[in-house]
Amino acid sequence: xxxxxxxxxxxxxxxxxxxxxxxxxxxxxxxxxxxxxxxxxxxxxxxxxxxxxxxxxxxxxxxxxxxxxxxxxxxx
Numbered sequence: 001x002x003x004x005x006x007x008x009x010x011x012x013x014x015x016x017x018x019x020x021x022x023x024x025x026x027x028x029x030x031x032x033x034x035x036x037x038x039x040x041x042x043x044x045x046x047x048x049x050x051x052x053x054x055x056x057x058x059x060x061x062x063x064x065x066x067x068x069x070x071x072x073x074x075x076x
Contacts, residue, residue: 001066002064002065003068004066004067006018006021006067008056009072011055011071011072012053013053014054015035015051015052015053015060016031016050018054018060019040022067024065024067031050034062035047035050036048039063040061041062042054042061044059044061054069055069056069056072056073057069057070057071
């Protein structure tokens with residue numbers, strides 16, 4: 001499993017934007033398709049809301065990628 005952390009620079013990021021930004025999805029549209037297909041988990045639960053607000057402390061998992069999201073006020 002490939003693990004990485006993502007440092008927020010604001011209070012939250014939308015799920016589809018995070019997947020695109022980290023190149024887990026090739027585009028925003030591809031990210032939305034992955035989310036709608038139930039391929040994305042947030043804190044262990046399947047997440048189907050493309051604009052779900054991801055905040056510090058949450059873990060996003062897609063296939064063999066795991067992203068630990070770190071809040072804007074806590075350095076990595």
